[in-house]
Amino acid sequence: MTAYEVLVAPFAEFEFMRRALVGVLALSLGAGPVGAFLMLRRMSLTGDAMAHGILPGAAIGFLMSGLNLFAMTIGGLIAGLVVAVGAGVVARATQMKEDASLAAFYLISLALGVMIVSLRGSNLDLLHVLFGTVLGIDDATLLLIAGISTVTLATLAVIWRPLVLECVDPTFLASVSRAGGASHIAFLSLVVLNLVGGFHALGTLLAVGLMMLPAATARFFARDLTALVTLATLVAAASGVAGLLVSYHLGAPSGPAIILVAGCAYALAVLFGPVGGLIGRLVPRRHLEA
Amino acid sequence: MSAPADASAKAQIAFSDLTLGYERHPAVHHLSGTVHEGTLLAVCGPNGAGKSTLLKGITGALRPLGGGIDLKGLSTRDIAYLPQGAEIDRSFPISVFDMVAMGLWRRAGLFGGIGAKDRERIEAALAAVGLQGFETRPIGTLSGGQMQRTLFARLLLQDARLILLDEPFTALDASTVADLVALVGRWHREGRTVMAVLHDFEMVRQTFPQTLLLARGPVAWGPTRDALSPENLLKARRMGEAWHQDATSCTRAA
Numbered sequence: 001m002t003a004y005e006v007l008v009a010p011f012a013e014f015e016f017m018r019r020a021l022v023g024v025l026a027l028s029l030g031a032g033p034v035g036a037f038l039m040l041r042r043m044s045l046t047g048d049a050m051a052h053g054i055l056p057g058a059a060i061g062f063l064m065s066g067l068n069l070f071a072m073t074i075g076g077l078i079a080g081l082v083v084a085v086g087a088g089v090v091a092r093a094t095q096m097k098e099d100a101s102l103a104a105f106y107l108i109s110l111a112l113g114v115m116i117v118s119l120r121g122s123n124l125d126l127l128h129v130l131f132g133t134v135l136g137i138d139d140a141t142l143l144l145i146a147g148i149s150t151v152t153l154a155t156l157a158v159i160w161r162p163l164v165l166e167c168v169d170p171t172f173l174a175s176v177s178r179a180g181g182a183s184h185i186a187f188l189s190l191v192v193l194n195l196v197g198g199f200h201a202l203g204t205l206l207a208v209g210l211m212m213l214p215a216a217t218a219r220f221f222a223r224d225l226t227a228l229v230t231l232a233t234l235v236a237a238a239s240g241v242a243g244l245l246v247s248y249h250l251g252a253p254s255g256p257a258i259i260l261v262a263g264c265a266y267a268l269a270v271l272f273g274p275v276g277g278l279i280g281r282l283v284p285r286r287h288l289e290a
Numbered sequence: 291m292s293a294p295a296d297a298s299a300k301a302q303i304a305f306s307d308l309t310l311g312y313e314r315h316p317a318v319h320h321l322s323g324t325v326h327e328g329t330l331l332a333v334c335g336p337n338g339a340g341k342s343t344l345l346k347g348i349t350g351a352l353r354p355l356g357g358g359i360d361l362k363g364l365s366t367r368d369i370a371y372l373p374q375g376a377e378i379d380r381s382f383p384i385s386v387f388d389m390v391a392m393g394l395w396r397r398a399g400l401f402g403g404i405g406a407k408d409r410e411r412i413e414a415a416l417a418a419v420g421l422q423g424f425e426t427r428p429i430g431t432l433s434g435g436q437m438q439r440t441l442f443a444r445l446l447l448q449d450a451r452l453i454l455l456d457e458p459f460t461a462l463d464a465s466t467v468a469d470l471v472a473l474v475g476r477w478h479r480e481g482r483t484v485m486a487v488l489h490d491f492e493m494v495r496q497t498f499p500q501t502l503l504l505a506r507g508p509v510a511w512g513p514t515r516d517a518l519s520p521e522n523l524l525k526a527r528r529m530g531e532a533w534h535q536d537a538t539s540c541t542r543a544a
Contacts, residue, residue, distance in 0.1 A: 040382060040383075158400070158401075161395075161400055161401075162400065164382075164384065165392060167379055167382050168378060168379055168382045168384055168389070168429075169377070169378045169379075169392070170377065171371075171373050171377055172371075172392065172444075174351065175349055175351075175366065175369070175370075175371045176366070176367060176395040176396065176448075177395060177399075177400075179400060222383060223383055223428050224383045224384065224385060224428065225382075225383050225384060227383075228383055
């Protein structure tokens, strides 16, 4: 097999592969930066909880109007925001710590979502909702994903400074500006939006994978923020493309293939990453002069 | 009780029967007095005396339980505050240059660009704290002293009328302290109002003309030599630190 046959032909020959390609590339543009900030804000688990939280909303949309893009998107958005706000409120208003309250929320959401989908749909529908159908993306979904990525990048440009500052030195931000709270809410909304976008391609369970794994991978290579965000986006895009090819050639399901490729990148980064990677720690090079 | 500084100076902060605290328990109790513009004021007292609480109250982070603070028209943007052991995420991938550049927030805000002139100011601030050549270093690689120098460079750029420092010289070596104290002196000469929480009485006596000795309530406030007299220090030390769980409502006349 030539390189052309392996790398290009699948996309050249099949329209569904081209759509999937555009879909994952657009998704990566939003998921990369959002994932990087989730990680830096120590909110990786929050992303996970919100991804699960989307499920019952999307499931109610499914219950009411079947596999309808609009209904499931709106349902997912509402549910995601409810979980984001609800977990925060429970953590602040009661003695429950935020991680435990998030865990409670996402377990309930997952069970509820599976229950609702099963009420009406088949097991196939359930698989669709849980793991997505990146090979079945239609025009409307592509537009939705591209729109979400555009909104994400524009919003991040606006809230970049307070977002960074709130991670590094929250007291300082609070002393010079009141933008901290607003930017946090805007950021949470972006997380929900990107998860909803990712959910159509990768399903509720895996959508967060395209955010967290590339960001965690990039952290082993990048020492500054710009590099981190750029690299996370590139890793997400590369995982998307490679995952689609793997899935095409091996006949494997595409969503899991994409996330597994990202997972392999992460494993390699843990081992060989120059910034705090395992090998570098176990086999230190000789120290420098100064 | 009030600082009897020269009468010509304008008031910068006026405390009127101020009580600050947590869950109704006072940490600063019935403080009245005036800090005049351009004052270099040390805030001293035992642990738990309410020194940090007082600074938090001035920044507006803590609402008074009673009384009030009049900042004479200063907005939060005119106040630079360096908290004690600032809660900074040292693992965040950001360079010393960018960290210091945040001091320009008052001018640049959310979107303002950082132009060539600003870069010069940032370089000058880094030079003033002795951190030339550190521009691209991630903050995670700095020592404690270098981090404090970075924060002082940021304070320099904030260009604030009122500067609040909470134990700014703790755990630093002598040369770092000397450099940073020189900066505080510079702010004083520039006519800014500086309040610093300090434990080193020797340094306070040498550098700070005015001192507020706090032990929940004000013990003494005035020229450092008088405020830090042995009798006053003894009085301050007698203050009980613990809260009284079953304390009743304070009935002292407002």
